[in-house]
Amino acid sequence: MEAVEADGRRTADEHPITPAEAIRFGATMTAHGGSDTPRLDAEVLLRHVLQTDRADLFARLTDPLPPASAAAFLTLLGRRIAGEPIAYLVGEKEFMGLPIQVGPGVLVPRPETELLVEWALRWLSDRPDAVVVDVGTGSGAIALAVAAGLPPGSRARIIAADESAEALAWAARNRWALALDTVELVRGDLTTWLAPATADLVLANLPYLTPDQIAENPLLAAEPEGALLGGADGLDLIRRLVADLPRVLAPGGAIGLELDPGQTAQVTALLAETLPGLRIETIADLAGLLRHVVAERP
Ligand SMILES: C[S@@+](CC[C@H](N)C(=O)[O-])C[C@H]1O[C@@H](n2cnc3c(N)ncnc32)[C@H](O)[C@@H]1O
Structure with missing residues (x-):
């Protein structure tokens, strides 16, 4: 040609x-x-x-x-x-069977994040009144997929939060397109806006990459740095989120984090140190990489 x-x-x-x-x-x-x-x-x-x-x-x-x-x-x-992602060019990415609209200003949801949603739905299956907070919601993919996947009769309250107004505009668009109006949108820094002991389930796929990881991967160039960069070792935001957990996580509550596989051991230790008694597990993706740390508070 x-x-x-x-x-x-x-x-x-x-x-x-x-x-x-x-x-x-x-x-x-x-x-x-x-x-x-x-x-x-x-x-x-x-x-x-x-x-x-x-x-x-x-x-x-x-x-x-x-x-x-x-x-x-x-x-x-x-x-x-x-270097534009395919999802930006066609305007959407399928996530948990939902067409999630995306474009410049928001992260394209990744397939591995579906494992976190699947774990959350299992955790929520016998907790119909849970309050769920998706921290760093971006396009709203996690919060909307959880809302769409709740069992019949669930009264769970789903809150999707992000500090980026641009990301929240995409989340609002997706909420409307998917007719999931009960999902609440909040603009705020991590969980700082939450009242004490109000979250039963905190889900977070926060920025966790280092400057070198971003520089080495040209396929990331079109996505917002604010959705990717987690500081010098990638853990700035995750450290701040974990530090707030003793305050916001209700007794019996749980947290599910998506990470770079190289951070799993460090974050597991951080969680154990911050909230003694947590039951902590890791979830491997299809390539066997430990991408998620999930933990339950006694
Ligand atoms: C890796 S993206 C994840 C987007 C979406 N949850 C997903 O899995 O596709 C991280 C998101 O965290 C948001 N974010 C970054 N810093 C934040 C902060 N301090 N408080 C709340 N959200 C933040 C970014 O704007 C971005 O939308």
Whole structure:
């Protein structure tokens, strides 16, 4: 497809290109751009342009691609190669089966975070009156997925908090789109705004990366630094959150944290030291990495 111009036509023979050619070309370009999933990236972008599903796209792989669609595809491809996440380009990311809308200013929810939500839903299954606080909610993914997954009859109160007004605007948009109006949104610093002993379950996927980890990973460049950077060792926010737990966590309450796997041992020790008697466990992701520390207060 090197002979394709921005209007989607070949320069040599003037025949429109096909979706199959567009995907091949897109996969080559996104691979050069550093993508781990080049073919999938190209296919998802083309499906977005054509507003179609996989089966339909595959049924017309050799049909001519309308020039306007080819041009729109090339524009998205350029933005992808420049480092924009696919989810920003198509406007959403699926999380726990929910379409979560995202764009510049908010973190794209990651698949591993679904494990934290699954653990939270198990914990909440026999606690119908729990107060749940999602600290650093971003797009609202965790709070909204918990709200959507509660068992029938649950009266749990779900509060989604973030200090970023931009992130909260995305959370509000998702709350509206998913018709989960009972989820409360709060703008505030960590749990400092919570009254003593009011949270039964604190969930937090806070920024935990170091400056070096961010600098080394060009795929993170488009996401807000305020959603990624956790200070020199990545633990600034988590330390402050844990320090406030003795005040905000109700007796019998629990906490679930997402971390860099390299931080698990340190955070486990920090929790044990801050709240003696906590029952602490770790959860491994599908790659066997310990990404979550969960703990229950006696
Ligand atoms: C890693 S993102 C997680 C977003 C979302 N929970 C998810 O899992 O996709 C971290 C979020 O924490 C928020 N944040 C950073 N510092 C904060 C603070 N001091 N208090 C509350 N939220 C904070 C950021 O704005 C960002 O939305």
